[in-house]
Amino acid sequence: MSAQQVLFDAPGPKAIRLYRILAVVGVLIVAGALGWIGWRMWDRGQLTADKWSPFLDWSIWQNYYIPGFWDTARAALAAIVISMSLALLLAMGRMSDLAPLRWVTTVFVEFFRAVPVLIMMIFTFFFLSRQGWFPDNLNPFIATVTGLVLYNSSVLCEVIRNGVGSLPNGQREAGLSIGLSSSQTRRIILIPQALTAMLPTLVSQIIVIVKDTALGYIILYPELLTRARQLGSAEANVVPAYIVAAALFIVINYGLGRLAEAIEDRQRRRSRSAAKATGAAAMGGDTGGVAAGVGMHGKIGTGSTSGTAEEGY
Template identity: 50%
Template structure:
């Protein structure tokens, strides 16, 4: 019997019919909403051919606006996810420490940064520190603020992933390590942490999707990422709505690719565990 069969009853004929009806109603509602949006865009003249032609006929739309925007988004996301993994590993291990003061300190830090909105951290980091100090050049202050906020928030999330991943391992593994003379710290570093990281790899890739999406919040502190460049593009070509739509499509394509990669990784790891 599969896990799904244990957790959920198999739907009967009436339940399946009800699901089909609800699905059909949902599809009709989505189509209706999409049609209303289409009519509004058509009424406002946002779907006229000349509004969309620059994306096909003018290379500068891509070379001067959209590609630099993607570069800014990827730069902030790449730096942030690397630093967030380091932050998450350190504070995740700290939350698992047998030394109570260290464990409490790491728990407070993690819970604090998980609770503060990312945009608020960006604003504080930018206006409260980087924009008024010489620690980074002025032109890099928005990037530094975006990276700081994304690192702190996503690092706190990864720290919780590390903690829950280690707690999800069989207790016999740590007991066996202690039985052969390893210290709790050695057991964590050499036995538990490698397995937890392997198990949480799909979740880490999924967190990268969150980082990419949240990088758009840098718009609020003038960081030149995809959303900000799309605004500039819309002003230059008088097609603001099409510019934002194209930016949204690019975000969807990138995040969908990462999501599918996370699903692929999860499937590979399930097969590997099944063979083991």
């Protein structure tokens, strides 16, 4: 019996009938909603051939979507690499034995987690434009990446810290007892374990970053959404242009989400078999401690509400 079915009994003849009726109603509602959208689009001439045929033309992809995708990927890649490095430094700072360093990093992290990414992007963009440190056409890219980095490094810093916090205490004690200093213990023993455990969270943070690159639209960064809008004006097919852009984003992010789940599954299987092999029950599952989804046995499971899936606003 799957966990989901705990909410309701195996249906009897009456319940089966009821479920069928509900299913039909459900289909009707979904079909009605889709049908309304379809009818609306048809009514407004959005489903005509000339709105959609541009997508058959390779030059549309070559001029709009592929450069847009490339610019999105470039910003996301730069942001994830820099955020991760900065997050490591911040995490070291937040866990440092030096109180002032702890305070500074804590303020940094709490501040940039509370401020919207877009506010930082707008500020950086106008700031750079005024200062003129870089060529004008680079500013949107730098501003987009800066906004993403400030926010995401703060979030990832907290992820690393939680990961370290969820390790068994024996890890730290063992490190100290063989004569490592407390910062060596953190660097050599604790953080590497936390990093392995946070891999799924890191991948789902990439989804957040990919989605947030679209904020670059507001500061004129020519990413996928900006290109879709340009295409919409050029070919007078705004709705189809956005639908295709949305589909591209969904495919990329859905793929990344599946990747995060696969990594999480693999880690769970591994930590379980490792626990079995050593017979060290106390250690078992602790490697997956960062992913909050672990250890839900005996609860009403409803499919995979993995810990990673809960983030990503």
